[in-house]
Amino acid sequence: MSAALQYCAMPLTRHTDKCRDPSWLKQQLASDAATVVVLWAQQNMIRLVDDNPQPVYLPISEAALILGNAKEVIYLGHQDQSPVFAADLAYLDEKEAVRILHHAAPGTTMMELRQISSVLDPETASLFAYARGLAYWHQQNTFCSRCGGEMRSQQGGHCRCCSQCEKELFPRIDPAVIMLIECKSSKDGVTRCLLGRSTKWEKKVYSTLAGYVDTGESLEQAVIREVQEEAGLKVSSNPVYVASQPWPFPGSVMLGFRAQTLDSAIQVDNDELSDARWFSRDQLQSIIDDTDNEEGLLLPSKDSIARMLIDTWIAEGGQDEAN
Template sequence: MPGATESFAFVEGALDRAEFMRTDAARLDRLWPDARLLRLDADGHALAAADGSPLDETGAAHPDLQRDAVLLGVDAGRAWFAALDASADPAAPRTDLRTAAATWPVREATAFAQARAVLHWRARHRHCGACGRLLRFERAGWLGRCDACAIEHYPRTDPAVIVAVSDGPRLLLGRQAGWPARRYSTLAGFVEPGETLEQTVMREVFEESAVRVRRCRYLASQPWPFPSSLMLGFVAEAEPDEPRPSDAELEDARWFTREEVGAALRGETREAGLLLSPRLSISRWLVERWHAGESA
């Protein structure tokens, strides 16, 4: 768990998910009128105030959304729900999740991330993957049940590793073609079936850069609902191989010295030099940890 001075988005301020309440329909009905409600559109943006700040709306203001709302959890006795609002005014202000991570209070931003992930799953899993019949959602939105073949469907989370790879004095970073100029980040990739996290680290780093990892160590994780990932942060020790980026994955990959990384962390490279990922991401935190002396 990152410390208070080493935080990244969507971790702090999490709600008590109150899993035991998901089957208590009568209790949820009682909580709904005063519950905090987050309304999202089909693009995963949250309905917001005119200045982009979060709305403090209650369930009572939107009774038509109760049937399909998802229980996010409870805070200080107040329930929080999220719902897709397809009937919202197209001109109503909205805020995207990355903006919310930087500007909203921590609890609201973390709840928004949770809401975006589960509503994305709901929107794309309306039918049974086995027989194609329409799903019926239970457990306050967290379970899709197929009445035709009795299969239960649960929200999908895709595990991915993200790695600060070092040969000792240098840090390996890569960039994708569509990124802003000079932007580099730690390497990352999805876990494949039948694979350990450590095996994923070794495979992904080699596939993307041709650099061989010797050992790695887990540090922390971050929910990353773009749309449904869980980023598992590692620090790794590697051979000082010359990076050869994969055309399919990266436009470039290279080693950066501790001095170059330090200048980027201090914001001394805005006009020229290395640019790092924003502070909302675990990628930036991993770079900070490596620069502070963390190793595998």
């Protein structure tokens, strides 16, 4: 199921075991087949062709200026026989970054991945997401949390090591659970799902509830706690794992679940959600079709696991009715 999710079609072989060998990494960077994807300010470099974003894999022979100005150069992996690197122009101001791009790769520009992922091929969207996540991790770990010393990239960008105390740090992601909660009404027999609107969203987007996994907590416990905290509902079934999705926006993996509740009386935590409601499959289909949708409600973007959980649930409707 996860193969259909955006950002899950990674085309690279990572060769993590070889990244400890500096001479091997040096060989890859010197390979004529090597290419470079470029990042700046958590945006990915693309080329607009007739207003359509096209991915840019810069040949290594054309990347000297970019590599010379990059804060980090990260080995991402091999696509077939070609080593692929990411170069992050982090810490350059916009004017300087634009100047370098103009000289190194004329006609290119930087764009936020989530704005363009729907028109990129799934492999590129996955690779760009991976590069973005690693670049962010480097930016967030400039200094050692133990002694305050400067952290330096090692192992092709897959480790950072303190220049003073030699503490090693490896790329970390924050696990977050995301769950579609169902409730079958005892009044009309209709099964509905719970969607909430985050206080952070200006648009009227209603999505599945989600939250970070706490220390000392299983994924299932996190699902139960988040539903209780955000909507005041008691989960009545064991949460069932559905699928996962890398979510480097900026540094998570989303772990999708399905669970049920017998309790339909929502009590919204207004620190997290401005609203939460029960939606029938027909109501959600009306939002998608934008018919009978006077409030102008929206569902989450199609690149998200939230949308996959919702779409999968809607598609099960015929089966549910038959039962």
